[in-house]
Amino acid sequence: MAIQFELYKVPSPKDKEDKELYHARVVNFQHISTNQLAREIQMATSLTEGDVKAVLESLSHFMGSRLQEGERVHLEGIGYFQIKLNSKEPITSPKQKANQMKLKANVSFTADKKLKNSISIVKVARSKVKIHSLSHSETEIDRLLTNYFKHNQILTRRDLQQVCTFTQTTAIRHLKRLKEEKKLQNINTYHQPIYVPMPGYYGKPKQ
Incomplete structure (x- = not known):
């Protein structure tokens, strides 16, 4: 199976008019648990x-x-x-x-x-999903997280990026929203958050 990747623009200072450059980033849609x-x-x-x-x-x-x-x-x-x-x-x-x-x-x-x-010899292929234009409604995000928590007990920011094919910035924004909506709870430190579902969400029974 080929490793899927997408191209991301390399940020450059606004005052410079250099030629646009891109770097390849692996797009991983699956999280392998212990x-x-x-x-x-x-x-x-x-x-x-x-x-x-x-x-x-x-x-x-x-x-x-x-x-x-x-x-x-x-x-x-x-x-x-x-x-x-x-x-x-x-x-x-x-x-x-x-x-x-x-x-x-x-x-x-x-x-x-x-x-x-x-891993010195791997097959690679451009992702069929265009990450930059991909967006999910809040309902779709809830559906993806419900399926994710069927097989996993905790969620990190990186996990959300992989599950929803978000950039880091987008994942952080949605995690903040989900915490404010009392759908997710951080059970670890502020700087190294680990999230679990609140009762009544993503398959966790209501108390």
Whole structure:
């Protein structure tokens, strides 16, 4: 199956009259969950679906513990995970103490050579759906999300982009609307939101 992509215009300063440039971006319409991967691994190995999910849960726990210690974690055939620090405010002196800084930790990932090689040869095709002109009514968005939550428990901004083929800006705008309409609830932090349906919406029973 070919990887579908669409072309997006590269933003340029308004005061410049450079030739228009475009970049290719993968258009992914399907979200693969842990449950789906666990079922596929079960079919290909002697492990049960429960075994796979238990291993993945433990892997996440112990990787998190190692990363908290500042260690770099290597999963052979997959890649390297490590903590990356970003400062929320400018650091004005090399002598500044840790308690005087506002640092945010993120996890960075570098793919292993084996993983890179596995995708070195891929088939690509222009998307038949023109992302730039695609729009959904609020009713259509509700229908797509109802179907999405049949197979998934949580929703992120990136998930909404994929489900509705939205740009990042459009997805953020609709997430704000859905929160205001009490259809979605953020169960995580403000900067890293994770959404779940409110009672009475997207298949979740009313209380």
